[in-house]
Amino acid sequence: MSDGLFHFAVLVSSIVFVVITTTRFKLHPFLSLLVAAYGMGLGSGLSPVQTVGAITGGFGKTIGYIGIVIACGCIIGTALERSGCAMVMATKILQLIGRTRSVLAMSITGAVVSIPVFCDSGFVILSPLARSLARQTGKSLAGFAVALSMGLYATHVLVPPTPGPIAAAGELRADLGTVILLGLLVAVPVVATTYAYAQWVGRRIMIDPNKGGDATEAVGAVTARPESSALAAFTPILFAVLLIAMRSVVELPTRPLGDGDLRGTLGLLGDSNTALMLGVFMAWFMVRRHGLETFGTWCGTGLHDSGTIILITAAGGAFGGVLRETPLAGLVGTGFASLQLGSASILLPFIVAAGLKTAIGSSTVAIITTASLVAPLLPSMGLSAGYGPALSTLAIGAGSMMVSHVNDSDFWVITQMSGMTVPQGYRLITVASAVAGLTGIAAVGLLGFVLP
Numbered sequence: 001m002s003d004g005l006f007h008f009a010v011l012v013s014s015i016v017f018v019v020i021t022t023t024r025f026k027l028h029p030f031l032s033l034l035v036a037a038y039g040m041g042l043g044s045g046l047s048p049v050q051t052v053g054a055i056t057g058g059f060g061k062t063i064g065y066i067g068i069v070i071a072c073g074c075i076i077g078t079a080l081e082r083s084g085c086a087m088v089m090a091t092k093i094l095q096l097i098g099r100t101r102s103v104l105a106m107s108i109t110g111a112v113v114s115i116p117v118f119c120d121s122g123f124v125i126l127s128p129l130a131r132s133l134a135r136q137t138g139k140s141l142a143g144f145a146v147a148l149s150m151g152l153y154a155t156h157v158l159v160p161p162t163p164g165p166i167a168a169a170g171e172l173r174a175d176l177g178t179v180i181l182l183g184l185l186v187a188v189p190v191v192a193t194t195y196a197y198a199q200w201v202g203r204r205i206m207i208d209p210n211k212g213g214d215a216t217e218a219v220g221a222v223t224a225r226p227e228s229s230a231l232a233a234f235t236p237i238l239f240a241v242l243l244i245a246m247r248s249v250v251e252l253p254t255r256p257l258g259d260g261d262l263r264g265t266l267g268l269l270g271d272s273n274t275a276l277m278l279g280v281f282m283a284w285f286m287v288r289r290h291g292l293e294t295f296g297t298w299c300g301t302g303l304h305d306s307g308t309i310i311l312i313t314a315a316g317g318a319f320g321g322v323l324r325e326t327p328l329a330g331l332v333g334t335g336f337a338s339l340q341l342g343s344a345s346i347l348l349p350f351i352v353a354a355g356l357k358t359a360i361g362s363s364t365v366a367i368i369t370t371a372s373l374v375a376p377l378l379p380s381m382g383l384s385a386g387y388g389p390a391l392s393t394l395a396i397g398a399g400s401m402m403v404s405h406v407n408d409s410d411f412w413v414i415t416q417m418s419g420m421t422v423p424q425g426y427r428l429i430t431v432a433s434a435v436a437g438l439t440g441i442a443a444v445g446l447l448g449f450v451l452p
Contacts, residue, residue, distance in 0.1 A: 007326060007327055010039075010040060010043040010044050010326075011040065011373075013039070013043070014036040014037075014039055014040045014043075014319075015036075015356070015369075015373075017032070017039065018033060018369065021035075022365070029312050029315070029362070030308070030311045030312050033312070033315035033316055033318065033319050034055070034315050034319075036319060037055050037058075037315070037319040037321075037322045038051060038055065038322075040319065040322045040326065041054055041055070041325065041326070044322075044326035044327070045326075045327075046322070046325055046326065050325060051322060051325075054318075054321045054322040054324070054325040055318040055321060056318070057321050058317040058318040058319070058320050058321020058322065058324075059314045059315065059317055059318040059321070060314075061317060061321070062167070062171065062314045062317025062318070062320075063310060063314045063317075065170035066163075066166050066167050066170045066310070067310050067314075068273040068276065068277065069161060069166050069170075069272045069273055069276050070161075070163045070167070070309055070310050071302070071306040071310065072161075072273075072276035072277050072279060073161040073162070073163065073166070073276055073279075073306070074163075074305045074306035074309070075283070075298070075299050075302035075303065076161075076236050076237060076276070076279050076283045076302075077302065078298045078299075078302035078305065079236070079283040079284070079295065079299075079302070080236065080283065082298050082301075083232075083287040083298075085232055085233035085286070085287065086113050086122065086233070087126070087129070088229070088230055088232070088233040089109070089112055089113055089230070089233045089234060092230045092234075093105055093109045093112060094109065094129070094133075102136075102137055102144070103139075103147045103195065103198055103199055103202065104147070104195055105133075106126075106129075106130055106133070106144050106147040106148040106151065106198075107147040107148070107150065107151040107191050107194065107195040107198065108151060108191065109126060109129075109148065110122065110123075110126065110149065110150070110151025110152035110153075110154075110155075111151040111152070111154055111155045111187060111191050112155070113126065113152065114151070114152040114153070114156045114162070115155050115159055115161070115237055119149075119152045119153060119156045119410050122152045123148060123149055123413055123414055123417065126148055126152075127145075127148070127417045127418070130145060130147075130148050130418075131144070131418075134209035135209045135210060139202060140205060140206045140207050140208075141207040141208070141209040141418055141419065142198075142201060142202045142205045142206070142207045143198045143199060143201065143202020143203070144198075144202070144209075145207070145414060145418040145420070146197065146198035146201060146202070146428050146429065146432050147194065147195055147199075149410070149414045149429060149432070150190075150191070150194035150195075150197075150198070150432050150435075150436050151191055151194070151195075153194075153363075153401055153410075153433065153436055154187045154190040154191050154401075154436060154440075155183070155187050156363070157363050157397040157398070157401055158184075158186055158187050158190070158440065159179075159183040159184055159187060160176055160180050160183070160244075160272075161237075161240065161272075161276055163306075163309045163364055164363060164364040164368065164397065164400065165179060165367070165393060165394075166272070167316070167364075167367065167368050167371065168367050168368070168370070168371040168393045168396050171316070171320060171368075171371035171372055172371055172374075172378065172389040172392055173375075173389055174389035174390040174392070174393045175251075175389075175390060176244055177244045177245050177246075177247055177249075177251075177270070178387065179393050180241060180244060180245060181245060182387070182390055182391070182394060182447060183394055183397070185443070185447065186398070186440055186443040186444055186447070189440075189443045190398075190439045190440050190443070193435055193436070193439040194432050194435055194436050194439075197431070197432050197435050198432070201431075201432075205424060205427065205428065207418060207419055207420060208419070231286070232286035232287060233286075235282055235286055236279050236283035237279065239278065239279055240275045240276050240278065240279030240282075241275075243266075243269050243274070243275035243278065244270050244272055244275045245270075246266050246269075247267055247269070247270020247275075250262075250263045250266045250267060250270070251267065280299075309364065312364070312365060312368060316365075316368035316371065316372045317368075319369065319372045319373075320371070320372025320373065320375050320376070321372075323373060323376055324375075324376045345381035345382060345383060346383065346392065346395045346441075346445060346448055347395070347441070347445075348377070348381065349396045349399065350395040350398055350399040350437075350441045351399065352370045352373060352399065353366050353370040353395075353396045353398075353399025353400045353402075354399040354400075354402035354403075354437060355399075356369055356370055356399075356400075357399065357401070357403070357404075358402060358403055358405070361405075361408040361411075362408070363400040363401065363408075364400075366396075366399070366400040367396050367397060367400045370396045370399065370400070371396055378392060386451075387447075387448075387451045387452075391444055391447060391448055391451075394440070394444045394447075395441060395444045397440065398437050398439075398440030398441040398443075398444055399437060399441070401433050401434075401437035401440060402433065402434055402437035402438070403430050403433045403434045403437065404430055404433040405425075405426065405429075405430045411429055411430075414429055
């Protein structure tokens with residue numbers, strides 16, 4: 001066996017190990033990725049010292065880049081969820097769009113809410129609203145559930161500050177502001193096509209909104225706080241996103257604001273760590289009526305949730321750190337360079353993420369693992385400069401939507417809270433997630449042709 005095939009076999013074996021241990025044996029992804037990193041290093045011929053050095057180096061570098069950002073993002077999301085602001089955001093969007101376009105309102109609501117709030121939490125929070133709208137309009141709950149879940153899905157994997165895109169952007173060294181702006185552009189057609197599918201399938205599969213709604217109504221009653229204002233609901237996340245976007249503008253090669261103190265100040269405030277930290281304080285200010293003690297409890301919950309995400313992300317970074325030290329990156333890079341794929345190279349991150357998502361079930365783990373695998377390959381694929389890292393991040397996000405099925409916790413949250421059978425879940429959620437992923441990579445490919 002040639003060296004190239006041998007190293008590739010070691011890589012495939014490592015990925016298969018992660019898939020089997022996390023799905024069949026329920027090993028935590030953090031441990032699975034670390035063990036795979038050790039196996040990848042030692043199996044590829046690195047010495048024990050080199051392997052441990054690569055693991056700790058990749059682990060530490062990843063935490064240094066995304067640790068604060070993910071922690072603060074989780075605090076903001078928890079505060080918006082527990083204060084009822086997420087429900088207020090949904091209600092406001094519904095008022096703006098109108099009840100006659102209630103399915104579209106669900107799609108847009110999901111897309112907005114999922115930027116600060118996790119998919120499953122967002123669905124739990126908004127499911128009572130979807131069921132209520134289905135009852136009022138006399139329509140099947142199927143269309144509302146698909147529209148809401150795919151709207152949540154789109155921004156969850158494409159638009160920071162959700163953890164997956166942040167981790168991928170950090171691993172690929174993509175400008176976070178650029179990822180946010182392009183991610184929003186890609187999310188638009190994803191939401192549009194999944195909304196169209198929700199409309200179509202909602203007319204063909206009847207799910208009675210009057211059945212099985214007690215639990216979801218109870219959950220909604222806990223989180224909904226009508227006294228929360230729209231300003232309080234939207235400000236924390238928009239504030240952080242605006243700061244990050246402003247930094248991207250001032251850092252443009254044309255230097256629109258020059259190189260003086262203003263650029264330096266906006267560069268500091270728009271740094272992703274600073275922006276998300278300020279977003280936390282903005283969230284506290286907007287929900288301060290709940291009291292400092294309550295907000296402190298929410299912070300603790302957010303930090304608890306973020307700890308697992310940060311550690312899994314860092315373990316993925318450790319895996320990537322080992323990969324960079326092996327000959328595989330150079331061998332694969334040379335192979336891709338010889339193929340002269342050009343703009344089609346963007347398909348590689350998409351395919352790898354899609355394979356991992358389908359096998360593992362977790363979009364976040366698929367994003368993190370794929371980013372660590374393809375990061376060393378970006379130069380040889382011509383994606384390491386300009387918009388390449390950002391487009392690669394979004395291609396990974398699009399792949400991580402392909403496809404949601406029974407090994408995905410979101411699949412069960414959506415089907416159980418919407419009264420779907422498993423076959424209905426396959427037709428509704430699994431197919432919709434495939435539509436979302438294919439639309440996403442098509443949009444990313446189009447941006448690749450348009451952008452310089």
